[in-house]
Amino acid sequence: MHKNRITIKQKLEAKNIASLRHKIASMPKDKYNITIDDIIKIESSDIEYKEDIINLAYELKPWRKGPFQIFDNLINSEWNSSIKYNIIKNHLNINNKIVADIGCNNGYYMFRMLELNPKKIIGFDPSAHCFCQFDFINHFIDSKIKFEMLGIQDLTHYDIKFDTILCLGVLYHRTNPIDCLKILKQALNLNGELILDCLIIDSIKPIALSPLSYAKMKNVYFIPSISALRNWLERANFKDIEIIATKKTNLNEQRKTEWINGESLESFLDKNNPAKTIEGYQAPKRIYLKAKG
Template sequence: MNYDHLLAALADTPLADWAKKLPEQIANGLSEKRYGDLAGWKASLAKLPAVPTKHIELCDAVRIGIAQECDENTRAHIKSVLQELIPWRKGPYFIHDIHIDTEWRSDWKWDRVLPHLAPLNDRLILDVGCGNGYHCWRMLGAGAKRVIGIDPSPRFIVQFHMIKHFAGEHHPIDVLPLGIEDLPEKLQAFDTVFSMGVFYHRRSPMDHLLELKNTLRPGGQLVLETLVIGGGLGDVLVPEGRYGMMNNVWFLPSCDTMISWLRKMGFQNPRVVDVCPTTTAEQRATEWMRFHSLPEFLHPEDPQLTVEGHPAPIRAVFVAEN
């Protein structure tokens, strides 16, 4: 898991000071003393064979390699190694015709988001809570100059490097083992910042919005996707216990409330560009994610409710400028 390309690229940019601190941050985020399973995941990464890859598609799908570029035995070996990192949450990926059928159809979310973005051509992009980096690849496919994802889960970091192993280290895309709280204050460097599926996991919504704002350059664009509820200005659900069997869900605002919060934190022209119920076709268990998923999180007698009796998940996309 090599970050030399990233460190070299940042050396003569406004992120140069941060780049000096990154080796220590990366080492801490990938410490085998902190994460006991990490050594095994890294060993899996090392078992992936070197297969020349000429066919790479990042615009309509993340499709890296085709069947003709490796033999059947090699493909079977690749699949078995990739499955050592189960669960795979975000995707799908196609690696030499191996379909990594992830829990989430993250491509559906991307298709909903993409039409509402400022063009990504030549932009420096930050993806907060990016998981294994699926949307980062799609951002690169949309023309981004460089994409930096951050996620504190080392399993997702190794999954990302498994994909990059086949795509090639030269691509200007990296996923760092960091949370947004690990970024220097007031970076003000990124042209576009994404926070998708993160907001409701933060204990302080205003602090998270401020963290996001501080990463953006003046005039940069924020893209925020989160769970919401129906209702008007001021309505917000703060579940006392779990929400959809998740115990780390804090604030689910209405769309009007979220727009008000964005405006209060100084964002310009905040607007909601998409509202979509989450279905069991978009989030479900698969061969690559064999645990409970959305079908088990919904009320067995009323799919309009979670098992706890809260409104079933609805996700909205908000866009604003700094």
């Protein structure tokens, strides 16, 4: 009966998002010097609006992905996303191709991919907060990147197919990972390529962990072994599966900073044994791979 009722909290969040978007749109459209590297830097000699712009960046907390630097101020995001990007960068063959980033957050990876000269980049993320952060950064960069407030399930009805799809840190948040892989496969053009990043558990068996909570995350449903993940991909009709890298997440990559609210990796691990999560599972380890559609 009350399923579709908008709560007071949702109304306040919507009002706050609308206010932030208005502030972003009101920022000056001066020329900025942009450097796209491990730290995406935005610089300007005009000091008139700097304080207002930095204050707006703080209003847009928490910053999960980055880092970005606005003038002399480093937005030291929770994740040093340059580490992940540099793992996959040399495996991105996207010159003059149509690219999707599923679960794109604030667009850090999309901005980094501009250097590889894609034909088009479209990001998908249903978070209004992430959209605001993207709008904020893109106000300065003024790229042609498109941000869709849609989820992975919406690819089924999307009117564009892709040559390359990035799906980074998404699959283990889905209740049916094989169906999600099938959706990604269907969204690829012929011989298109998937770049996937997923949490894994160490086992030679084709099994998956299904925790109620993992590293204090309630929305982690299945963490596969490598062989299980291969099986999922094959069931979704992917081929030519190639492992790029496996890597344990450490405190250089994910950590608490002044730009987030709440806890980060250090609080998610067992204080007496950081090789385990606080729940007693194997600490976060990821696989990076690519597969042909």
